[in-house]
Amino acid sequence: MSKIDNNKQQKRDSLLESAFSLFINNGFNKTSISDIVNQAGVAKGTFYLYFKDKYDIRNHLISHKASQVFQIAYNDLLKHESITDFEEQVLFIIDNILNQLAANHNLVKLLSKHLSWGFFKNSLFFAPGKDIPPIYTIYEDLLAKSTYTYRTPEVMMYMILELVSGTSYNTILFNQPISLEEIKNPLYESIKGIFKQFRV
Structure with a gap:
């Protein structure tokens, strides 16, 4: 895996782990995309590179x-x-x-x-x-x-x-x-x- 691919995978994994933590602790309905990206430490636009919503x-x-x-x-x-x-x-x-x-x-x-x-x-x-x-x-x-x-x-x-x-x-x-x-x-x-x- 190239450095760029590895970086993309890390960002995607970080978003998934952030979502997992927030969905469990706050509930799905009370979690926003802003919450997910803030906890993952990535820009909001990065979220939409990997996920629709x-x-x-x-x-x-x-x-x-x-x-x-x-x-x-x-x-x-x-x-x-x-x-x-x-x-x-x-x-x-x-x-x-x-x-x-x-x-x-x-x-x-x-x-x-x-x-x-x-x-x-x-x-x-x-x-x-x-x-x-x-x-x-x-x-x-x-x-x-x-x-x-x-x-x-x-x-x-x-x-x-x-x-x-x-x-x-x-x-x-x-x-x-x-x-x-x-x-x-x-x-x-x-x-x-x-x-x-x-x-x-």
């Missing part, structure tokens, strides 16, 4: 954060060469992501509040960097090496994501109805059931 930066932020969390989980998976089964790999990634979210409640608030399937689909195809593939590309690569073939793998992924996000929000933030650790076993058994249902 406040909704656009929020959507990019969701994709950026979702991709970050997934990339950390996937990089951890690569360190466990003994986990070669597709279903076990997906469960490892989910467990890792849940642990990350449990350690950062602000991420849960951002992702769960705004993470409709449409938004998440954007995250799936979002390439965080030149040399970093999108989440869905990694998912397809893992899927291609699976022992089983699955019908409509995108629908299967949708159902798993909905189950995980719907189940984990209250357990992570409020320990309700039970703690995250207590819910993991029944949650993972349910995910295994989804896999089984979609096997051809």
Whole structure:
């Protein structure tokens, strides 16, 4: 990456981190573009080089954060060469992501509040960097090496994501109805059931 490209990336990342902090602390509606650029330490015109408006930066932020969390989980998976089964790999990634979210409640608030399937689909195809593939590309690569073939793998992924996000929000933030650790076993058994249902 050239010095100019690196500088652009730093400004964009600074705007995203500024927006994340302000959206969490002040709320989306009470945060203005002026607030974002002031905290990021850039000119207002710089904002419009990267984003159309406040909704656009929020959507990019969701994709950026979702991709970050997934990339950390996937990089951890690569360190466990003994986990070669597709279903076990997906469960490892989910467990890792849940642990990350449990350690950062602000991420849960951002992702769960705004993470409709449409938004998440954007995250799936979002390439965080030149040399970093999108989440869905990694998912397809893992899927291609699976022992089983699955019908409509995108629908299967949708159902798993909905189950995980719907189940984990209250357990992570409020320990309700039970703690995250207590819910993991029944949650993972349910995910295994989804896999089984979609096997051809």
